Amino acid sequence: MAHSSDLIAGDIEQYLKAHEHKGLLRFITCGSVDDGKSTLIGRLLFESKLLFEDQLAAIEADSKKYGTQGGEMDFALLVDGLAAEREQGITIDVAYRFFSTDKRKFIVADTPGHEQYTRNMVTGASTADAAILMVDARYGILTQTCRHSFLMALMGLRHVVVAINKMDLVDYSKARFDEIVEAYRAFAKQLGLENITFIPMSALKGDNVIEHGVNMPWYHGTTLMGYLETVEIDDDRLQRAPFRMPVQWVNRPNLDFRGFTGMVSSGTVKPGDAIRVQPSGKASQVARIYTFDGDLDEAVAGQSITLLLEDEIDISRGDVISGVEHPAQTADQFETTLVWMDEQPLLPGRPYLMKLGTQTVTATVTDIKYQVNVNTLEHTAAKQLDLNAIGICTLSVNKAVAFDAYKDNQDTGGFILIDRMTNNTVGAGMLHFALRRSQNIHMQHVDIDKRVRAEAKTQKPVVLWFTGLSGAGKSTIANLVEQKLFAQGQHTYLLDGDNVRHGLNRDLGFTDADRVENIRRVSEVAKLMVDAGLIVLSAFISPFRSERQMARDLVGEGEFIEVFVDTPLDVAEERDPKGLYKKARRGELKNFTGIDSAYEMPETPEVHLKTATSSPEEAAETVMVALRERGLIN
Incomplete structure (x- = not known):
């Protein structure tokens, strides 16, 4: 039994x-x-x-x-x-x-x-x-x-x-x-x-x-x-679509084997097929289709495989291998539909991480064209997207990526946005099409670059980013540091929050969305000034960590020094040199940092100045010491 x-x-x-x-x-x-x-x-x-x-x-x-x-x-x-x-x-x-x-x-x-x-x-x-x-x-x-x-x-x-x-x-x-x-x-x-x-x-x-x-x-x-x-499901639809395989990793166990591993998201592939790698556009032919159980004569959508090619071409994780006749598109700017999934609103100009297939790039929503009212399908104007809002947006990424329209291929046309500070998934979107300007605008090569400009000035360019509450002393300290640098023969420029709002950013208010755009523009200007070989001093409240990280990412390694001008709110209110805190307390100023708008303190600033217990002169000298210790000045 x-x-x-x-x-x-x-x-x-x-x-x-x-x-x-x-x-x-x-x-x-x-x-x-x-x-x-x-x-x-x-x-x-x-x-x-x-x-x-x-x-x-x-x-x-x-x-x-x-x-x-x-x-x-x-x-x-x-x-x-x-x-x-x-x-x-x-x-x-x-x-x-x-x-x-x-x-x-x-x-x-x-x-x-x-x-x-x-x-x-x-x-x-x-x-x-x-x-x-x-x-x-x-x-x-x-x-x-x-x-x-x-x-x-x-x-x-x-x-x-x-x-x-x-x-x-x-x-x-x-x-x-x-x-x-x-x-x-x-x-x-x-x-x-x-x-x-x-x-x-x-x-x-x-x-x-x-x-x-x-x-x-x-x-x-x-x-x-x-x-x-x-109900009839078209199981063969993905097989009939053009071949796509986002590269998951480069498989190199020894010098005699170099393959590219991933899952076929659509189409079929056989040894001998001509392929194109996007976004580089390089072409080759499939030599072998390798799997753990042996080589295949054909691979179809849904299978995980390793492709070996006839030619030694440069392919990295995130690239998309396509059929040569119908390759994936490439672009760095798109029109998209975005579903916002976070308690914190989407603010145009704020950088996020975008995961598209196996690619991860930095992405920014540059414009919200309109928001969709789900009850009436009416298109309404919007400066930000709140939780569960659905908007048609313009999206820009920091480098060209391979993609398809979502309606043609969900794997290579659907993406998520990830908050760079919290690592939370904050949005899900569908790519519609590339914007024409992304194909028409290219970086122009110049012969005189940052290195040459810096050598001519005999200095190392850097951004000194002063951040803190209103009344903390940012502008005062930055001004003293610039005087000391100028006295040593350094080439500098001071970007001050109030001064910039008289010109470049005069069209911006003080909502969270406007603050993000304010810092985005200033960050781009600071980047250009670093490229010119200057020591840039930037004195802005810059209340959000995400935007300060964006400013850091725009320049090279070691070219950004965050200076936290740390003053308790009660001390800043007591100083109140411009009378702004009094107005905010009376309700005459909305969205004032520290009162009814948040300030996110730096977590690991390069320089931490506690101005409640030190004078502006002492704080400025602390910054100078930090510059000397990093070999940026003598």
């Missing part, structure tokens, strides 16, 4: 073999709050009979503790796994679940309905083939319904089910169903969503989920499970 462990092992093996060759459908559930998404998925899991006895026992116990169905089985608890979700009765995170029927395997992502978790819906939709948009029959089309619909259209979801749920709470009314269908069709037409299936259902009672039931005899369409099992 076989042991029970052998029987269990045999059952598992049989189960895996039975499901091995089934097709896979990835789909999401989305919509507004408390419309039954988790209950629906819980019922699908329950009805698919893939739950173990201990899971059922746990859900029965949890239904009594957390459930909202009067002690009956609460299917939502199968999906809402976090204690916080169960206690509040809402979905917070994206919950991924696997189930299977005789016809197909499924991976479903249950996405939150609350507006503050819209970013989680974007995460779930990024890999989905289809979407189930839940609508509460009692309330109809809501703001979050429109928002998720807009995002579905943006992300190219081709198959959409509008599941009009909780029909049991509107007496299974056909009139109510028809009313919601008509309203949604009118909205979806503006988005270009066409392939839509409407299903009236009750996820709690089971009507039209697996079987039709008896409560809606007027409905003759498919059940939800019938739809999921039969």
